[in-house]
Amino acid sequence: MGKSVPKHVAIMMDGNGRWGRQRGLTRSEGHYAGAKTMEKIIDTSIDLGIEVLTLYAFSSENWSRPMEEVNYLMHLPVKFFKQKLPEFQRRNIVVRISGNLEALPTRTKTALKNAVNETADNTGLIVNFAFNYGGRDDILQAVRHIVKELQDEKMDLTQLNEQVLQQCLYTRELPDPELVIRTGGEKRMSNFLLWQSSSAELYFTDVFFPDFDGPLLEKAVRFYQEKNSELIV
Numbered sequence: 001m002g003k004s005v006p007k008h009v010a011i012m013m014d015g016n017g018r019w020g021r022q023r024g025l026t027r028s029e030g031h032y033a034g035a036k037t038m039e040k041i042i043d044t045s046i047d048l049g050i051e052v053l054t055l056y057a058f059s060s061e062n063w064s065r066p067m068e069e070v071n072y073l074m075h076l077p078v079k080f081f082k083q084k085l086p087e088f089q090r091r092n093i094v095v096r097i098s099g100n101l102e103a104l105p106t107r108t109k110t111a112l113k114n115a116v117n118e119t120a121d122n123t124g125l126i127v128n129f130a131f132n133y134g135g136r137d138d139i140l141q142a143v144r145h146i147v148k149e150l151q152d153e154k155m156d157l158t159q160l161n162e163q164v165l166q167q168c169l170y171t172r173e174l175p176d177p178e179l180v181i182r183t184g185g186e187k188r189m190s191n192f193l194l195w196q197s198s199s200a201e202l203y204f205t206d207v208f209f210p211d212f213d214g215p216l217l218e219k220a221v222r223f224y225q226e227k228n229s230e231l232i233v
Contacts, residue, residue: 003225006178008052009045009217010200012192013038014199015184015208016102017069022208027205028072033210035080044123046091046213048221052126052174060100060134074104075223076129078111093122098155098170099133126172135194142168179224181217183209201227 013034020030038055045053060072081095088095095115104112112131137218145168149155155164166172176196180189185206189197203220205212 003227005049005221006201006224007050008054008175008177008178009050009221010056010177010181010197011041011209011212012056012180012182012184012190013209013212014182014186014190016210018184019208019210024214027066027069027071030210031069031073031076035076037210037212039084040214041212041217042125042127044205044217046093047214048218050125050221051126052177054098054128054130054171054174054177054193056133057129058099058131058133059191060132061191074108077115077129078107080109081115085118088115088119088127089122092122093119094122094124094126095119096126096128096174097131098128098138098174099131100137101132105133120139126174128171130170130192132190133170135189135191138170138193139165139195141170166195169195176200179203179220181205181220182210183207 006193009027016030016034017027018031020027041055042053057077062073063070073156095118097112097116101109101112112129142165145157146160146165150157174213176198177193180193180197180200181203182188182190183205185208187204193200201224203223205220207216207218
């Protein structure tokens with residue numbers, strides 16, 4: 001694109017259910033359409049040279065949704081990776097997961113962990129699925145880990161700093177996002193990457209995620225570039 005592209009782009013994929021309802025479909029059918037859009041966004045991310053793409057797939061708050069919808073969202077990773085994992089392998093894509101996997105149904109957890117393990121040796125685009133993820137929970141579990149280290153005398157309180165806490169987050173192996181995108185018209189963070197997004201550019205669009213295609217991702221990246229014009233190379 002002629003200018004510096006953000007290394008890490010994070011997307012709140014909002015509006016799937018509303019997209020479905022507007023078309024006389026179920027919310028679950030909207031989520032299926034969103035999964036198909038994820039494929040387009042992954043393709044465009046590779047074309048643009050983005051290194052890390054985080055997708056907010058299931059929030060820790062989503063458990064309060066109707067049981068039928070939750071069950072579908074738990075099944076979706078099983079179906080998605082069964083279909084797409086061979087292609088991810090061919091395209092050298094790395095799968096990462098950020099979130100509390102232990103609370104998930106066994107089939108869902110197994111599918112997610114298998115995708116991570118099968119792509120661990122790949123070196124291309126990192127696609128990080130935030131699944132059963134909440135920003136506050138992320139910070140809280142990091143604090144619990146640090147307190148345990150202090151109690152076990154594996155760490156001294158004087159050693160505690162931002163870098164130590166960051167290394168305990170679910171995203172510890174990833175750079176912080178430089179661009180956070182939210183589709184669907186809302187303009188709030190909704191408990192997404194709260195610590196990690198402290199310096200990110202925020203981009204909001206009214207477009208529901210199933211309609212958020214490659215050109216719209218490019219438009220969001222241009223917004224980032226205009227905000228960071230001093231990074232032109």
